[in-house]
Amino acid sequence: MSKQNTDTDVAFISALAELLNKNDLTELSVKREYGEDDSLEVRVVKQATVVTVAAAPAPVVHHAAPAAAAPAAAAPAAPEDPAQHPGAVTSPMVGTVYLAAEPGASPFVTVGAQVSEGQTVLIIEAMKTMNHIPAPRAGTVKRILVEDGHPVEYGAPLMIIE
Numbered sequence: 001m002s003k004q005n006t007d008t009d010v011a012f013i014s015a016l017a018e019l020l021n022k023n024d025l026t027e028l029s030v031k032r033e034y035g036e037d038d039s040l041e042v043r044v045v046k047q048a049t050v051v052t053v054a055a056a057p058a059p060v061v062h063h064a065a066p067a068a069a070a071p072a073a074a075a076p077a078a079p080e081d082p083a084q085h086p087g088a089v090t091s092p093m094v095g096t097v098y099l100a101a102e103p104g105a106s107p108f109v110t111v112g113a114q115v116s117e118g119q120t121v122l123i124i125e126a127m128k129t130m131n132h133i134p135a136p137r138a139g140t141v142k143r144i145l146v147e148d149g150h151p152v153e154y155g156a157p158l159m160i161i162e
Contacts, residue, residue: 009040016044045151082145082157089136089159091152095126099148107148113141115161122146122158135161 009032016028032040082088091097099107099122109121115135124131143160146152 009042012040013042013044016042082143082160083155085157085160087137087139087142087160087162088157089121089133089161091124091154091156091158092133093124093126093131094154095124095131095152097146097148097150097152097158098123098125098130099144099146109141109144109159111141111144115139115141121161124152133158137161 012032016030019025019028027043027045029043030041032042034040083090099109101108101123108123109115109119115121115138117136117138118134120132121135121141122133124133139161141159142162145157145159152158
């Protein structure tokens, strides 16, 4: 892609983002052909604010004394924000997350897996470049907060390693 195309592409992408907001769309994909070996594919995604609502568990009959049930009722007072967790691994970029090296392959890590510092835990594709995301510390994978093939934003929590 030439320098001239780059400048017009930036304006084009900005116009797509405006169009996305103006028409209340959540995603827009466009492919622009410049010639036989020159094209631009753009996918603009509006990341919705995700509000996690914990569903109340099914009623359980306890045969313990009422005093024993009181602490359990107080526990779900404040939902945990995974981004604020000290073991959160956050996204260093905007892109599409992949939990395995290729479709059908086993994932890099699973919940409960032991990881070492620097070990690849997932891949984020950005502008057709596969970026290996390393574990920032050694520990155990406690939670995986993203789904394979879904978009992620900069700073979004990807997983919890303790």
